[in-house]
Amino acid sequence: MSRAPQHNFAGNTALILHGSDGPMVRIAERCELLGMSSRPRRGDLVADDLIGVDLVILDIDTGDEGQLPWTAGQAPVPIIGLIGSESPGRLAWALAQGIDAFLPLSALGNLFSAVVIAHETFRNRVVQRVRDTAVSQQRGGRLEVIRAVIRLMDDGGDAGL
16 A cells, blocks of 8 residues: 655745746745745855755756756755756656656646645655665675685685585
C-alpha cells in the first residue's frame, strides 16, 4: 500500500527565483494562500540562500548552469520549474537539472498540485539515492570477500576442501 503524499505545507518557505517582479508577486500570493512564506530572489543562488528553505520555485527560461549551487539532479530541496513558452533547449536544461515538478506561469492556481508533486518526486529521488548507495556498498563488500578468499586459497587455505 502506498503512502499518501504530503498535503499540508503551512509553515514552509519557498524561494522564488525569477527575474520579474510581477510573477514573483503572484507566486508569493499563491504561496501565502497555502500558508507558506516566500523569499523572492534574482540571479544566481549560493548555498546560504537555501537556509530555512523547503522548496525552490525557479523560472527555467532564465536558468543556466552556474545559477544553482548544486550538481545537476542533486538539489537539496524540491524544485518547481516555471514554464511559459520555453524552447526545447530550455526544457532540456530543466530536465537535466532534475526539476521535480513543472508549473505553467499561466496556471499559478495549480501551485498546490505542483508543490505536492515536487515533494513526492523529491522524496522518491532521495529514497532511490539511499538504495543506490546501499547496493554500491554491498557490491564493494563482495569484492573484499572475493579478495580474502583468493588470499586464503593462495596460502593453502583450501587444503581441507
